[in-house]
Amino acid sequence: MNLTTADYLIIVFYFIFVIGVGILIKKKIKSSSDFLSSAKGIPLWITSLAFISANLGAQEVIGMVASGAKYGIMTVHFYWVGAIFAMLFLGVYMMPFYYGSKARSVPEYLKLRFDEKTRGLNAISFAVMTVFSSGISLYALAKMLEIILHWDFDISIWVAAGIVMVYTFLGGLTSAVYNEVLQFFLIVMGLSPLVIVALQDAGGWANIKAQLSPEMTHAWKYMGNANDNPMGLHFMSLIFGLGFVMSFGYWCTDFLVVQRAMIARNMRDAQLTPIVASIPKMLMPLIVVLPGVIAIALMKQGSAYSIPVEADGQLNYTMTLPSLIAHYYPSGLLGVGITALMASFMSGMAGNVTAFNAVFTYDIYQPYLVKKQSDEHYLRVGKIVTVAGILISIATAYIAKGFNNINDFLQLVFGFVNGPLFATFLLGMFWKRTTGHGAFWGLVAGTLAAALTHGLTLAEGKGAWIANIYEIKSGMGQAFIVAGVSWIVNFFTTIIVSLMTKPKPEAELRGLVYSLTDKPKYAEGKWYLRIGPLAIILLLATIILNIIFF
């Protein structure tokens, strides 16, 4: 793939614009809250698009196209089962507590609801996960640019990370959020022509369905038996593992995305942020799943296009999207496609870095390291932590380059920590009897249960590092089972320990627990202005989409 002047010009203009946004925002940064939490003044359309864009990292975009090629239309489950329901739940039921409690971060909510040790555990694990995740994403981008454009690995890493550092350092969270909106439009509009032209080349959806085996074009029909579908999953495992534990665990508790809703102007906008974001999320499979399915159909048709092959003769699914861009995009448009890939990386990395600096400053530095300093001091710390976060990400990218297994290892640890988390929030928000000791030991037990389950099960050659007592067909199925077990263990441990320990007085739980919180006034207005009915309409739309592609 060779770039021309027009392609480079588009890439350069993109860099100028994202840095320009940082420069423009810099003048508005006066306090640590401006820098770390945007002083809660961002309009709804921006928070909604930033909410979805923070999750639209390079691994998400490239990974979902790869999954589309490998597993077919079943990949839509990550959206229509594994995202929308949780986003709606977050908007309707959980945002009133996050926003209404005046917490500046998710760990800070845990401190208000439970205690300091639960906040500390969540803050430290989250900070470590985000910064390492950012580094792995950086490694993936540099590796991809090295393969498809033959760009130097080191230069790619330093330029990409450097640009994210400049605009997040200048404008903090606001700058990251504004750029995420630009990046969202760039990803969607930059990849849409590819879908249209490739779909036309493949003869339309009807022709694709005729070419591919039926399990590649049905989302649910072959999930009655794990052996009948390409993912190797039973529908119950999918619904509980992905649709409940992993999905709610990520969308409802991960500060990276929840932070975008917490900076809304008022409670109503905060609740609407994930609800409105669920509309583009619902349609995202058109951009990131369909190209993968089309790629396989094109190969079956004997088209000139083919997915690159690895040394062992297997298809390199990760290269599906870059190879489609290289095949269909002429000069100029190629620059748009490459810029869209870079934008997806940058939105993911900036999201991680801004969440990391807020959690580190608010939940680790301020309560544990240096208390009661001036706001100017914490603003300075926030900026230093931004730079440090980027530098740690760069170091992680180099470690990932040297030790390929570190990616798998870190993903595994993330799963252990994230899996049980939603049980803590669910009990904390909806059962006033839940105690801080219950939440803390529930999280510890859930994480240990996740590690133990992984150590006792084997899937695709991974796991069973203690003993092989149960074999699972796919790695994805194993991840869902690990998450499910950890959630159940956390749920029951939290209940048992809570019943044995003393709860907080009810007066301290007002605004933090469902039964002790007044419902917002607008919940009683005309039905079409209410959040609940809007969420129900979107819920029905998601169910209809599942039925259409059943």
Place this chain on the structure above:
Amino acid sequence: MYKKLNQLSFVIGLFFTIVAVILLLNNWLTVGGGKISLYTAVVFAVFGVGMMGVRGRE
């Protein structure tokens, strides 16, 4: 102009308009740009100009 630059919709619109102009010029000056570049440029231009015209609180 500076006031406009503080409006995100204007900045996004300006970016897509510039990219549309680059695509159109590239399509005009080079051989083999094809319809896909032209159509994309037109869509980007319409979107860009539309976004620049949007007035909203930001």
